[in-house]
Amino acid sequence: MYSEPKKRISRKALNVWRISGVIKSVIGWSITALAIFLLHIFDGPFWISIILIALGVIFPCLHIFVFPVLKWRRWRYDVREEELELQEGIFIVSRTLVPMVRVQHVDTVQGPILRKYNLASVVVHTAATAHEIPALKETEAEELRFYISKLARVAEEDV
Structure with missing residues (x-):
């Protein structure tokens, strides 16, 4: 575990x-x-x-x-070779595992408030839904987007 x-x-x-x-x-x-x-x-x-x-x-x-x-305080995430794990919530804590083989594409999103603070969110899309990692530094968000897309391609080739 x-x-x-x-x-x-x-x-x-x-x-x-x-x-x-x-x-x-x-x-x-x-x-x-x-x-x-x-x-x-x-x-x-x-x-x-x-x-x-x-x-x-x-x-x-x-x-x-x-x-x-x-x-x-509650928001955390980890990117592993085979999955993405997200933890969020204030009163009810939600932990989500997104298998890399299910990832279809990855976006970075930046609204005007995030842009003011040089932040961006990473959105990971699967066939069923989208999962967001909010408010990362712009450079970190771009690196994470490329890393997740690379892992998703490798996972897809293994299937």
């Missing part, structure tokens, strides 16, 4: 996930403000507004300060 994967994603992922949490919070606050406005116009119960305001404070704190740290 294998031990827990050893490799970690970049610590800069914390900043990326926090910015993402801020964006989600702004959207959530906008929807909350609209809901409170509509409750006020249509004489809705006051207690619903209080609950919405409380949730509008609690959820952003969790998504900006707590969840990114927990997510970063």
Whole structure:
């Protein structure tokens, strides 16, 4: 039995996930403000507004300060000759093994927030789904993409 994967994603992922949490919070606050406005116009119960305001404070704190740290601590991966192992999750830990013979292609993905921090994600595609290793340094992501594609080709030749 294998031990827990050893490799970690970049610590800069914390900043990326926090910015993402801020964006989600702004959207959530906008929807909350609209809901409170509509409750006020249509004489809705006051207690619903209080609950919405409380949730509008609690959820952003969790998504900006707590969840990114927990997510970063848990996220690990390992690339072996015959498989890719991923571990992720905050409350429920998921460990996934992707056999190299199942890998169809590998991509690197970089959105504007990742680009700002010189990070990229590696996406490994199989016939059934895609598996992502988020927030790696750009050079590390490119090297990993080539390495996984090389291993997948070798594994395919063995079949």
